[in-house]
Amino acid sequence: MGQLIKQLWQRYQSVLSYLIFGGLTTLINIIVFGIFNQFWPYWIANTIAWLISVLFAYITNKIWVFDxxxxxxxxxxxxxxxxxxxxxxxxxxxxxxxxxxxSVLHGNDLIVKLIDQIIVVLLNWFFSKLFIFKDRGH
Structure with missing residues (x-):
């Protein structure tokens, strides 16, 4: 059983690592958004959340996801x-x-943010895999 898990990890390490660190990046994004959204308009809170989470994502993607x-x-x-x-x-x-x-559909800020993050995480994985860290052999 341990050997099977090791083989699966080696085979899908890039995707699994991205899911783990992408999940943490998303969590950071949502938490920061939730905090700043209490004090500023959602579009400013979203920008701050984006800045902080992208810095985290670059470091973790570079080191642990795409090596x-x-x-x-x-x-x-x-x-x-x-x-x-x-x-x-x-x-x-x-x-x-x-x-x-x-603003247009009048959805709940956090629900829209959650839906938004699912789409953004998928897009970012494709961008990272196909264009940014493409020469890493994963």
Whole structure:
């Protein structure tokens, strides 16, 4: 049984790690949003939540999800630019979902945020896997 679990982990390590750290990133995003949404408009709270969670996501994705080895400062800059660029794209999608869900459809802020995060996590995984950390062999 232990050998089977080890084989499954090795085979799906990238996806499983992303689910774990993506879940933690989502949790951070939702908690930060919930805190700041009490004091500021949802779109400002969402932006702050995005900033904090994206910093967490970059570090965890680089180290534990995609095992990214960037041997030069230039390589790190290219990877970071790509990561934050794609996350900026998903931020605009995130904000769009929040605006439509809350301001147009008058949905509950936290329920819209939860639905939004499911979509954003999936998009970010594809961006990371296909474009950002693509040379990592996972």
């Amino acid at each position: 990214s080895q960037t041997p030069t400062f230039r390589a790190v800059l290219i990877e970071m630019t790509s990561f934050f660029g794609f996350r900026l794209l998903s931020y605009f999608i995130d904000q769009g979902i929040m605006i439509v869900g809350i």
